[in-house]
Every structure is written in C-alpha cells, then in structure tokens.
Amino acid sequence: MNGGPRGVDVDADRTLLSVLRDDLNLTGAKFGCGEGQCAACTVLVNGVATKSCLTKVGAVEGKRIVTIEGLAPEGKLHPVQQAFLDADAMQCGYCIPGMILGAVALLGRNPNPNDAEIVIGMNGHICRCGTYPRVMRAIRALAGNGGRA
C-alpha cells in the first residue's frame, strides 16, 4: 500500500473503496457512482487502473496498491500531477485523483499515446465539469515521456 505493507482486519467482502476511505483514511479515491461508470474511485493495483468501488478488498490482498496519496513522495508531485496543474485541468476537482491515476496507468502501458488512444484510454472517466480538453492537453504534454518526465 503506497510503498509499504499495510494490514487491515476487515470483512473481505467490503469494497476496496470503502476500506481505503473509511478504515485507512485515504479519501483521495472518490465515490461517484458505485457501479464502475465514472472511475472517480480509480486506484492502481499492480500498476493497473482499477475501479475500487467494484473491487472486493479481499481480492487485493498481497497486491501493490497505489492511491493518489502515494503517487509521489510527500511534498513532491508526480509528473502527471504537475501536468494537470499546468493545463489547469480541473474545476471542482472531484474526478481528478481518479483521472490522474488513470492517466498514469495509460502512460505506463503506452508511453506515447496519440489523441485517439488517449480518448479510448480515458473514456471510462467522467468529469461533469467538462475539463476533458484540458486533461487531453495534460496527457499530450507527457506523451513521449512515459509519464516519467
């Protein structure tokens, strides 16, 4: 969990989202719909963007989980976070932690996505404020760097 082992004693049937938020106080992953339609709850599980609202906590035992809180060392920003800031890619910001982790995963598997690939890769994420053009701009700025910069 975010770079180190973390134990919780909870019912394995609970969702990863509620355990993250309520038991581990990692509230960066957001509830948006509870049915995997908006991806505001996205976290990385072994590097793969995963909807934590549909994932049972028992299914991630022993796996590498990264939440928005653990994406960069304390006080530092991951290049994707910086790119979102630079592109002003946010309004209310509620979808943004999930968007950023989705973008990190996308750039991880395709370091140089074109626009069509960004759309396909990010289409599961909803931003109701409509910052999609800016999220596109942020990811475009990193294409070629593999999100590492």
Added chain:
Amino acid sequence: MKRRDFFALLGGGIVVLLDDEIYAQETGGPRRGGDAPAVPLEIGAWLHIGETGVVTVYTGKVEVGQNARTSLTQAVVEELHVPPESVEMVMGDTDLTPFDMGTFGSMTTPRMWPQIRRAAAAAREMLLDLAVRKWSVERTTLTIADGRVSAGDRSASFGELAHGEKWTRTIPASVPLAAAADWKVAGKSLPKVNGRAIVTGAHKYSWDLKRPGMLHAKVLYPPQFGAKLISLDASAAEAMPGVKVVHEGDFVAVAAPEVEKAATAVAALKAQWKPVTAAADYRTVFQYFKQTAQDGAAKAKNLTPYTIAYIAHVPLEPRAALAEWEGGKLTVWTGTQRPFGVRSELVQRFGIPEERVRVIVPDTGSGYGGKHNGDAALEAARIAKALGKPVKRNWTREEEMTWAYFRPGGLIEVAGKTAPDGTITEWEFHNYNSGASGLHSPYHIPGKKEQFHWSESPLRQGSYRGLAATANHFVRESYMDELAENVKLDPLAFRLKNAKDQRLCDVIVAAAEKFGWKARQKTAGRGFGIAAGFEKGGYVATCAEVAVDPKTGAVKVLRAVVAFECGAVVNPEHLRNQVEGAIVMGLGGALFEEIQFGEGKIFNNRLAKYRVPRFADVPVIESVLLDRKDLVSAGAGETPIVGIAPAIGNAIFDAIGTRIRRLPLMA
C-alpha cells in the same frame, strides 16, 4: 460572529467591514430568529490583516469548481499588493462569514468580487496610514508591494505594521475602483489557488469528512414519490449488531459504523407503502404542462411546439452531510450553494435559534445549481439528534438522481413572421414550466409577445446552470433558423439583420469569423449551425459543425466555436475553462440527457442508464474571449452553456434537412 469578537478570534491587526446596504435591501438580508443580529445585516464581506501578515477574507460565497476562491483571491492581490500565498479565503461558514444569499445566478463576479476589492483597497490605505503615523513620513513617499510598505530605506511587512493594532474600519460599497485597463493582477491567469490540494487528493470534500464516533446513515425512501408509509417491520435491521434504527412518522433511517452495514440494514427493513397514482410520465408531461398552466394556455393558433426534457445535474460528488450536536449546538458540514439557506432549513426543522446552527461548506464537488437545499443536512442532523452521535449521510448516485431535484422540463410554443427582406415583424413565444430566464429575444422585434406560464411539475424541480435560458435559447435560435429558411437567408445574415444590440453583433461576428462560417464547405452528412444570445450580463455566440451518420442518424459534434463577452475578463484561463466546461456539459443536455420517469419513479437514475458526456463525445472547442475592459465584469459560469444546443440543432438541420424540435435532440 459579534463585532467585538473579531479580535478575540483573529488576534490583533486591522479589520475592514464592507457595508453593502444596497445588497442587503435587494436580498432582504438574513432571516433572523428574533435574537439581536450577530453582525450588522448589511455587511457584505470582511477582511482581516493579522499580526503575522496573513490576510484573511471572509465571504459567504462557496467554491463549487467555478474558481471563485481564485478570482476572489485575485481581487485581494490586485488591491493589496500581497502575494497570493498570503491570502486565506474563508468561504461559506455561517459562523464566520457574513450572510450571503447563495452562490448562484452568476453573481459572485459582478457583486462579491468588487466588494472584496473595495475591502482590500481600504486595508491598503489603512496600512499606509499606519506607516505615516509610525514613521512620520509624507504619504506620497510610501510604496506598497509584495506584502510590504516602504519609504526610502524604511520597510515593514504588513504584519509588522498591523502588530499591536485593533483597528476596525467600515467602508461603504460605493467606493470607486480602479478601471480594468489599469489592473495588474486581475485580468491575468492566476492558477487555481488550491490546485495542489486537488491533484494530491489532500482536499477534503464533504464526502470525505469524519468525526470521532461517527455513524454512517441510510434513509428508507418510498418506492414512489409521495407514497405514505403504512407499516414498518424493522426487527431484522434492529437485530444486526451495531445497527440503530430511527423511526419518526414517515421518516425511517438506519445508522451503523460501516457504510456497507448501514446499506444491508436499510435493505432489511420491511415497509408497506400506500401506492400513488402519478400525474404524468416523461412522454405525457408536455401536454400536462399545458393542461395545468395556471394562467391558461396560449390562444394563438399555428404555434410550433418544442419540448424540453427534465435532466439531472449529476454533480460527481453526490450530496453529503456530516452532522454533530454538541451542547445543544448543531454543526453541519455539507456541500451546498446556499449555506445560509441550509442554516434556515435546519433552524426551522429543529426550532432552535440561528446562533445554535453552524453550516460549514467545504469546497464542493460541483453543483451546477443542483445543490441549493439541505436535504442531506436535514437527514444527517435528524438522525444525529435521535442517536446522540455524529452522523454522516452520503447520498448514493441513485439517491442523488432520484431525491434531489431536476432541471425543469418544458413545453415551448413559438410563432413568427418575417418581411420579404428578412426583418422579423411578428414574434410570439410561450414557455410552459421550464422557466423565464432568457425568455426575451435579444433581437430587435417591435411588438413581440413573450410569456412564461407556471404549470404543475410531476417531478421536484429547481435551479440548473443557466436555468431556463438553455431551453429558451434552444427554441428561439432554432426557430430563428426556421424563419431564415422561409426567406432563404443565410442564418448568419438573418441574425445580423435583426440584431441591433452591438454587443450581440460583436459576438456573432467573432464566432462566425473564428469558425470560418462564410468559407464553410457543405458535404454529405455534414452540417453547420450558429446560435447566439444574451444572459446574466454576458453575450454568447456559438457555431457547431456536426456529422450525421446516414444509417443510424447518430450525431457527432466535430467542432464548436464560442465567442463570449462578459465585460472585463478577470481570469482568462479560468474563463476559458468555464466556457469549455459549459460546452461539454451543454452537449449532454443537447444530445442525449433525459430523465425518464413514470408511475412516480425515475427509470434511469444511474450512470449506466443516464448518459453524460465523456471524452469520446467532446468536439474540438475553440473559445474567443472579447475582453471589454470598459465594461463591468459579469459572471461567466452559466451563459456559455446556452448556445450549444441550438447550434447543434441547426447544424443537424443543415446536414440532413430535418428540424428536431426537442431536447435532447437524439432521444
């Protein structure tokens, strides 16, 4: 907060109170519970400079993604010459901030923004006064920059100047302000002041808040709107360890330490409800509006009907509230656009004085007009009171899309005539139920008749970004094209022929030029549309290019160009962000958003069934900002949304020759 308490709470320093009598008269001020006012009713905003140099501004406005926190910070920086990092903006806290009617109607920029500039300008003059007094120098020798006042080789920080002071000044809201042409910080793109907290996940929304010993609550809602509870068997839920049941009349709720347990418990409640016969469904509702029109329906014949569906706001953060009672005082943290309105709801519900209710609004996961009331706050407070513990009430998506309220549906009937040269000679326009915002044509039409008719709504309805201006612009601008078609005039030429308002003409010309309207090339299945309008102090013109699939009829918007003029631009980058966001959000209502209801139920209250715009739906969006430094700044969160639906509808007609007279266009 009482005036004498300022310094007790804030420490020493200087305080500026802004006395806004006009605003107080316009809004009626806060509703008071009979006790002496905690602060003068007319105070619009206040500002404190502390002994550490931190500038704290208190405003009843809230941040819901429109970047008011940033633009209001710019107002302070502009006048006070202080780095943005030194400014703290306390927003939407009914114990700390002055009364405010609410964050809606695009009022923050035209009303609160100049108020805060005035308060900051007054604070600047007070700091200069202090330097004159302390250093015995001529005022004209002083300079102020970067949080410091200097004269020759003397220099002091704001904190040093404010040290040991307890100085309050009240200023009128009528103090003149520097012209926009002379702005140094305002008018430029200051980045979002709390952007870092957003991208790191550090910002706590209402959904994220916790208190020690807090329980998660669920409410048992009826299976139909308005159904009454006949009987309840809560024994299975009550038998669950850790679960508590609250039953007061028709109100039934459960609470548990874990949200999943609360969900299981509410599902275990066995309730019988008296069925309700619903008045109308989503197909019959348009006739129903006309039948129930309170002032009777329009008499004219040959009116062309258009229909507007109910739609949902779908704020990505569903409404949420955390309530805690302590020593007879209720504190509620909740995402709302009307903190003082929610306080009034709580005061009425519990019959306690205002000073015993505090509503705190964390920066909220959007609202779009959908978070005006305190439903979640009332529920959380009620359950918390019954159980004697802090209670969290986070609504699910289904609850948000059922038990909140909707943008009104509407029936709009229109008729018009033109002279052979394209001059509009007659215009009649009737709006049933959807609302009066944007009802009046901005074109020059002598003797036009425009009427809004109140009707019954089968659904709970309320505010929405742009209110009815979207519906009224959709119909007006679609019908403008119908009239243009009758006289075989180009839609652009037809609009310019009938527009006399220069600001309207300016946005139309700017959008058409950027879009390349005159050079557009018609090909099969491609179409181009234009629409324009005026709302809430801003002028907008929108051009759209669409591709219509000849087999399926599916519409893809390829390109949208928006020209927008809202007076002097405060923050160009954030304005562009709002314009783009309005286009994206407007696409949903234009093309496919529709609440389907009947039998007192919502049939599509989930995101799997209710489509909102996604990455793949987004066209190329270009915005042209007409920065009118000679005009006062208007709000910009709403108006850019009104042109996209008619521009798309007109482009579809251009592509396939079919006039679609409903929203959503693709239903």
